[in-house]
Amino acid sequence: MVSETCEAHLSDALAAFVVAARWEDVPPALRHETKRALLNHVGCAIGVAGDPAVRTALEVMRPFSGAPAAAVIGQGTRLDPMAASFVNAIASNLLDYDDTHLATVIHPAAPVAPPALALAEQRGLSGAAALHAILLGIEVACRVGLGVSPGHYARGWHITASAGVFGAAAACAKLLGLTAAQTAHALGIAASQSSGLVENLPTAAKNVAVGNAARNGLLAALFAEAGYEAAPTAIEGPLGWARATGDPPDRAAVLGGLGTRWEAGRNTYKPYPAGIVFHAVIEACLALREDLGGDAGKVESVTVSGDALLLARGDRVVRNERDARVSIHHAASLGLLRGRAGVRDFGMAAVADPALAAFRGKVTARLDADLPRGAARVHLRLADGSDLTRTVTTPQGSLEVPMTDAALEAKFRDNAGLGGWAARADALIEALWSLESAPTLEAWSSLLVPGPGTAAPGS
Amino acid sequence: MVSETCEAHLSDALAAFVVAARWEDVPPALRHETKRALLNHVGCAIGVAGDPAVRTALEVMRPFSGAPAAAVIGQGTRLDPMAASFVNAIASNLLDYDDTHLATVIHPAAPVAPPALALAEQRGLSGAAALHAILLGIEVACRVGLGVSPGHYARGWHITASAGVFGAAAACAKLLGLTAAQTAHALGIAASQSSGLVENLPTAAKNVAVGNAARNGLLAALFAEAGYEAAPTAIEGPLGWARATGDPPDRAAVLGGLGTRWEAGRNTYKPYPAGIVFHAVIEACLALREDLGGDAGKVESVTVSGDALLLARGDRVVRNERDARVSIHHAASLGLLRGRAGVRDFGMAAVADPALAAFRGKVTARLDADLPRGAARVHLRLADGSDLTRTVTTPQGSLEVPMTDAALEAKFRDNAGLGGWAARADALIEALWSLESAPTLEAWSSLLVPGPGTAAPGS
Structure with a gap:
């Protein structure tokens, strides 16, 4: 069994893990951590609701959106799931105030959570399904990133985007109920969409790559669902993703302890919008x-x-x-x-x-x-x-001294105030903490996109 | 002056060339070559109109399309320019029967022509403007590719997609009338969207990357138009595109003889749908x-x-x-x-x-x-x-013995027959040869998308 696992293709092994995973088997602390990651993610996106970079992303994508089915955080409007994912990922990562997986410096929620939320909203899936998809997507993004760290980033790849697209694909594959084979193809298709350059980090070009990681991960899952395939060795093959972007991957870092070692449990949140x-x-x-x-x-x-x-x-x-x-x-x-x-x-x-x-x-x-x-x-x-x-030596927000739930709520309220959403902060916080029991994302979405006759905050 | 050119950032120098270029200054032989590339491109796309991979791409993208403003070749329908570009790029490159820039093995029309045609159709721009944008886009894609060849492909990058996105961005920047600064930003944003793996070439994942090159090049230009910026050194910087994907670029290959040496004049067309x-x-x-x-x-x-x-x-x-x-x-x-x-x-x-x-x-x-x-x-x-x-030693379709116009027309008719469009083949050929004098792409598009009451061929 061990040698078989060692020889498995990376996308197959990750896909098998994603397909077999069940929310009810996830340790409670990790379920709670997923909600914390989401609370932090949404708050960061709301905080920059009025930022010109976010407004521009919304306006550029709007004419290229199909039926509006997914809330755009902080904008009081909906776009199709691909366009909404794009804008939400940009917003949450804009100030690098979002979550950080310290071992890879991936900001994992930005590429992963937006397509999971958008797809769950569009398809009427449950809050638990969305949370589980986000957990698995974060796990896959961080593991793929760990497998090529630190060389990948050092070579010039903005790992939040370049590894994030795998997490987005995994999350969407889970929500779409893809088979293990389809999920592996989704990861392989994601490999051929991976991009994002460190050279561009001081500029808005960074935003486009982060937005792409979210929407293209969704696209990968949709194409896999529709029958598109990828090379089984798309990640580790001689002409595959890891070598093309740098070096052969560390298989143990990607696959070791799947389901017991949780990289998603090593996610951290920033109390201050500055470099860690x-x-x-x-x-x-x-x-x-x-x-x-x-x-x-x-x-x-x-x-x-x-x-x-x-x-x-x-x-x-x-x-x-x-x-x-x-x-x-x-x-x-x-x-x-x-x-x-x-x-x-x-x-x-x-x-x-x-x-x-x-x-x-x-x-x-x-x-x-x-x-x-x-x-x-x-x-x-x-x-x-x-x-x-x-x-x-161990400031708040480090792995040793994680931000408390209360501190995360305070950060959310602060962000809501910055974005003009203070009046809805408590309702949003409550909806996020209780998302696990929500049958659909409708209530959540209606907080973000008020119905006719109700003025949207921040607009 | 020479030393100044040598020190120019690659995206700035390419942008200056694109912005300054005028169709009326293009040598007649090169103008004609552009039409030949387009004729070959459209024929290849029409030939696979019934292929499941193309039909799947259309169906996956349809729900994610805004207002239908751009013809999807061979499908008798329109999508928004991003979605149409995606499907058209996939179709034309599907069998690798499209054009080949031999020095880089880039198939340049696939990523470049679709967004140029789509944007020109949507904005009511002239046939000459579209042709010029395609010429410049092919030139930029091939030059950027040449600057990292042969190491880039050898390392695992499917250069049609990974360099093609620069060409698509350049073509769209020209059509949008961007300034030199904006055009440089578009190229830099394209750098952060470059992807596509050789490992995935035997699979449909290849198609997604080629489609992305087309649609993301358009996106890069739209974001640059809206004010997004990129690092001036996005292509050649220490953490930029060329080094991240392999090695420092050959500056002379990218910039040497701009406007006199034309890589677009070294494009070739295949008489047989097999490896060259x-x-x-x-x-x-x-x-x-x-x-x-x-x-x-x-x-x-x-x-x-x-x-x-x-x-x-x-x-x-x-x-x-x-x-x-x-x-x-x-x-x-x-x-x-x-x-x-x-x-x-x-x-x-x-x-x-x-x-x-x-x-x-x-x-x-x-x-x-x-x-x-x-x-x-x-x-x-x-x-x-x-x-x-x-x-x-020099088969038909080589640089030494190019396919004649008549042979390209015959290939187009053959493709039209395969795709179920035989009845429109002559009209389409005529429309392409005379595109230069068309005030808009309306007549061209109406051949591809018959109005109400007219059955679309091939559907």
Whole structure:
């Protein structure tokens, strides 16, 4: 049996797992984790409902949509499942504020959840079916990504998109009730649609690739359902996906412990809309601000120490939102001066805030190779000559200290406020927590797309 | 000036060329070549109008189409430009009977012509505008492909799809009248949508990637028009398309002689629906059949000699259409026994024909490293002990002996007959030859999609 598994084609083995999986067999903690991932996903998408990049995606796709059957999060409208998936994936990943599978740096919900929700809504499938599909899709995306990490990303592939399309295909295959053979073909067809470049990450071209991962995963499943086939070795073959994008895949990383080792259980959520390496900096500074009784005026200089990964990022020059989200100096200044680090604190108004700009000038970054990855030490020299130091090794949102459900709800409410959906935040949160028992997604969708006579929030 | 050009970003330099290009400056021979490429393209798509793979593509895409504004070739119906592009690209490339840019093995019309025609039809643009966009799109696809050849394909990338998307984006950018900056962004967005695997070529997953190249190239241009940007180094950057898919690009191959060296002028068309390396075999056998007075009954044995590329392909075992199209033995048998090698001669009936099967058993293949690439020598031993030999080095359809316009028309009529469109073949041919003077594509489209009360051919 073991040797047989070792020789199985990757798409066949993953397909067998997806087809055999049953929601009732999923450990309760993992079911709950799926809901947390979805809550975080939807909140991130709602938070940027008014962002021009999202509005543009909606307007470009609208003329290319068939019958509107799937809600577009935050837009109060529906598109066909492919177009809705495209826009929703873009929105949830726009600020990289969504979930992160740390071992691969995949943001898995963005490509996976939108087509699963859209298909379930269109076909009248249950909330449990949608959640299960999302869980399996996240698992497949992260495993395929793990099988080619870290070389795949290092070579230039934006793994959220390039591996995400496999997860989207798996989720949709499960919802469509495809056979194992069809599901394997869906994964193989997904391989021939995989794309997304790191070079394009600083631009909106990133969004298109993430949107494509979602809609093309759905397309792969639909074509497999209609009889299209793929090479059984599409992923690992000599001219297949893994080698074409880099190197042969690590089979054990992809297939080992299927159904017992859950990569979907290693998903994390960000409390701050900044690069994950900056989270320890922010939390150390928040703690120091409390040590100072809330008065950062006494601070003469700030020294942030961290490992090479932290030091490799960021610069004192902060010209725009993107710079702010990868700036040690901005992150530290927010924690000390504002006592918070939300979406608005990385916006253009914050970038241009003279007080913050002046404070960024007090911050110095220094390598401390002895600090573990993800950790930060912040040392303050005060006006009276005294010193204060705080070290954070496992910030909130890390695997060791996951965001609590309450913190995820607070993040959702904050996002809902940003997107103009504050009035519906509690109803949406409640609908998400109870989605497992919803016979269809109708109630959920009607919250996102109010009927005639009801003004859509955020519009 | 030269050094400036050398340092230009690839997408910027290609965009500048596309934006500055004027149809009236294009040499007449190249204008005519564009019409020939289009005639061949449309004929190939019509020929497979009844193929299940094409019908499936149409049915899968239909629910995901917005307003029907673009003709689907051979189907008597319209879809939105993205969906129509997807199906038309699949149809024209289905049998690899379409055009071939030999230096890259790109089939350039399949990804490029469908979105150009669809967009021109939807927007009421002229036939000349559509032709010019197709020419420029073919040029860009072939140049980008040339810049990464032969390593890109050898690594596993189906270059028709993976480079084709750049051509589709360029063609659509031209038709939309984008600025040079927008056109460069369209090419950069295309880079993040490039995909398609050689591993999947024996399967229908190939079709999806070719269809995607067409529709996603259009999408790239639409997003660039709407303000989305891409990295200026999306193609050649350290984490950009060329390196992610293989190696740094050959800048001279991509940019050298823009506007004077025309890769689009090196496009070729196949007289036989088989691998190009088999064309010399077929023609040598057709000539030998004439030498025999049409009677292959006297043949005792057949020895086909060719270079390593020919010998690397094919096998005596022919189980299906795909095997037949890459079989030296089948190709030789057709030439000698049937005196023709059309689409039907590679179909399942021919595969199962006992006379052909027996004749294939008489054929032996032998390496002759002294023969140039693409050449073949066929030697017959006859029942009376005598010998006959023919050598073909430049078969019809090669760069040296291009198919004549008359041969392309005959191929179109043959395809029209196969697809059930024989009655419209002459009208379509005439409309294509005169497309340059058509103010819009309306007349052309109305031939493909008859109005109410008129039965669509082939349906």
